Amino acid sequence: MQTDNIKRLRQNSPLIHNITNIVVANYVANGLLSMGCSPIMSNAIEEMDELPAICQALVINIGTLTSEQVKSMIKAGKSANKNNIPVVLDPVGVGATSFRKQTVQTLLKEIKFDLIRGNAGEIAHLAQVNWKAKGVDAGSGEANFSQIAKDVALKYDCIVSISGEIDYISDGLKVAKIDNGTTLFPKITGSGCLLSAVCGAFLTLGENSFELTVSACTSYAIAGQIVKEQLNDNQTGQFYIALLDSLAKLDDTTVEKYAKISFE
């Protein structure tokens, strides 16, 4: 695995196009800036051909869908595919409503995604596995996430990343398990949405999407883990802000020191 990804990301400073939800747009933009990238948040159908042509990655997040936005997502996704830039899908709360389910099916049909990144509830839904999700939250249940990650990766011919206490990443054959992070992550909003954008940024670094996704998820989880060393379980507001500082400070040497990755 390449060990200079963060350095290269800060050097390259890719421009990342985000079609994201109204809850997290500002936080995601700040998080990308902390990683040395440039964000642009846009939904306007009039720009969806041009923007992917000048950006290095596209991240589509369905958190607060509107029917107008769905049209923009499809147009941008097609332009991104044509322009050969990586495309990430964050299927926020996909199991919650028919509109979300139908939209994700349409997006997966119309757009070739490089990565689907979601929490346990979202990816379990895509795998048609029984799981009790709760809106946009991961929810609870018993499932084999290595197998789910593999199955969904094979089904949609892309990388799949499932976040949680352990992150599971698969390309359909290999599975990486990342045992980093902190329980403060699910106590703030946008932790996964920002992770999806960070994954999009890492995917600009090369063709090895599986390794780059593992690297992105490990780095991000470690940024949070380091913050938690100074906080107690109730300091959710501090964590929200300090995560941005930690992402801004993060380097490859620190990630190498903290990383707890195993492969199946």
Ligand SMILES: Nc1ncnc2c1ncn2[C@@H]1O[C@H](COP(=O)(O)OP(=O)(O)OP(=O)(O)O)[C@@H](O)[C@H]1O
């Ligand atoms: N219980 C946990 N312990 C340690 N780390 C966790 C835990 N839950 C989530 N994380 C970490 O939090 C980060 C974001 O993942 P999370 O599962 O919270 O995303 P999400 O549910 O999609 O978030 P959101 O939809 O609110 O943006 C990942 O780096 C993941 O490793």
Ligand SMILES: Cc1ncsc1CCO
């Ligand atoms: C809370 C919330 N509702 C829709 S999107 C979102 C952000 C976290 O996924």
Ligand SMILES: [Mg+2]
């Ligand atoms: Mg999410």
